[in-house]
Amino acid sequence: METPCPLSAKYEGSFAYFTVKDRLPQILTKAIDTVHRNKNTFLEAHGEEGIEAEKKALSFFSKLRNEMQTNKPILPLIDGQPDTQIWNQYLDYQKTLLSDGEEPSWFRSPWLYVECYLYRRIQEGLLLSPPISEYDVFREAKYESFFQSQPAMLSLCGHLQELKGKMNGLSNNEVREEIHRLLQVSLWGNKCDLSISGGQDNSQKTSILSSLEDFRALILVDDMESVWKILSRNRDGHTESRTRVDIVLDNAGFELVTDFVLADAMLSLNLATEVHFHGKVMPWYVSDTTKHDFDWTIQKCLAVNNKWMSKCGQTWKENLKKGRWVYHEHLFWTLPHEYCTMAEVAPDLYTELQKSDLVFFKGDLNYRKLTGDRRWDFSVPFSQALRSFHPAPLCSIRTLKADVQVGLQAGVGERLAAAEADWMISGKYGVIQFSPVV
Structure with missing residues (x-):
């Protein structure tokens, strides 16, 4: 039976009330250092007004870091953006989850x-510090x-051009094998996640293509055949057939290039x-990816x-110009809501995804929001963990970097946990996990 997901749904079984982990202060500290190091850039661009803005942003971030480290209450946003009210409503909702009259705080949410919330507050600190409000x-x-991943990118782009030369x-069957190969490249490209490394170097310096066979045993859920069945429908010679694929993006850098190569290959x-690509608005x-x-x-x-x-760059530019590639932005991707609330919170986005024949959700954050970041049993079916979120057939492509995983064969999760304490967070394992429309 399908589990409903109204906004009023409680977080039974969720990862509620975690303490703030080390990487959040680390990420904020790095943001503070970056703003300070660019003081002269702000001066050159905006004069003394830029210096005052830098001081204002640093003051905001320092206060935010203190709030985080001393477990202060979560504060409403005050920057008057299109999503401000939605965030503040969500804070009101969090208050309903606490039965002891306490306020939601950094250690109790x-x-x-x-x-x-941390990333949205970083954005708020800049928005309240004009004229550097657009600074990333x-x-x-x-x-x-x-730039550090360029050798791996060159290898991948060369592979794509060779493929297109003989397509x-x-x-x-050869096309099927190639799509399987590029799906795996897109999967392992997801290792390059700067939020996990705290902003430290996490680039891909060597070709992934030569290592795919070695990595194959690390794919815990392999639904590439289900993906192929949808994609292969367009290879029947009927030019009037239309197949739309959507990719909800994760990381910029090497992973984004792997997504571009997969998208290019699917068209070619x-x-x-x-x-259609979906990125972040901030x-x-x-x-x-913004x-x-x-x-x-x-x-x-x-x-x-x-x-x-x-040549790849030229093709990708032309794809955008001709409308074969389309880029979308939507505030929903930077809200705290899990995806089963999309039809209620962002019905326009849900309707847009319903136009797709297949939606890829890249990366760990998307997986956490797809499944509600809950403590599901490892063997719970993926479609069940999605609850009411079924706009189109979808596939999660993700290396494991957070404590949530569903859809495993009985006993697999338990065996991995007994052998490797960090198997769910190390990025060593991956899934290419499919769900049809239920």
């Missing part, structure tokens, strides 16, 4: 909520990760006719002094 405190780290002679191999979880990151990555690929990577 669901871990997922506290994490999201994580951009330098994202840029550095991109007319490929059998259906006549497995999809359009690919800097989020250090390395999550519109700036999306456009910047394509431009940098285009400008690289390598014929394969430059």
Whole structure:
């Protein structure tokens, strides 16, 4: 029986009341250091007004760090943005979960909520500090990760161009094997997550393609055949058929390039006719993809002094121009809500996803929001853990970096837990996990 997910749903069995982990103060401290190091940049761009804005932002962040480390109450937002009221309503909802009359605080609130709230407060600190309100405190780290991953990107782009050069002679089975290969590349690209590493270097410096066979045993749920069955419908020779694929993005940098390569291959191999990408409206979880990151990555690929990577950048730019690729932004992706509330909180987004034939959800944060970040039994079916969230057939592509996993064969989770205490958070294991429309 389908479990409902109204906004009033309680968090029974959830990861509620986690203490603030070490990486949140670490991430905030890095943001403070970044703003301070760019003092002269703000001065050159805005004069003394830029210096005053830097001081104001640093004061805000220092106060925020104190609130976090001393378990102060969660405060309402005051920046007057389109999502401010939604966040404050969600805080009111959190108050209903506490029966002792206490206020929600940093140590007494669901871990997922506290994490999201931190990134939204970082954004608030900048919004309240004009004229540096548009500054992305994580951009330098994202840029550095991109450049450090270039060798792996060059290899991947070369592979894609070779594939496209011979695609007319490929059998259906060879196309299937290639899509399986690129799905795995997209999966292991998800290891490059700066929010997990605290903003430290976590780039991909070597080619993943040569290691896929070694990694295959680390895929705990392999639903690539279910993905193939949907994608292969378009290879029947009927040009009027339409297949839309959506990708809810995770990290910029190497992972984003793996997503671009997968999207390019699906179009080139006549497995999809359009690919829609969904990114964040603000800097989020250090390395999550924004519109700036999306456009910047394509431009940098285009400008690289390598014929394969430059060719990829040119194709991707043309795909956007021709409408074969479409980029979407929506505030819902940077709200604390789990996805089973989307139809209620963001019905326009839910309706948009219903137009898709297949939606890929990349990464750990998306998985946590898909499943509500709850302590499910490992063997609970993925479709059941989604509760009422079934806009279209969907597939989670994720390396495990948080304490939630469903859809495993009986006993697998328990055996892994007995052998490796950190198996759910190390990023060593991955899933390509499918759910049909229920």
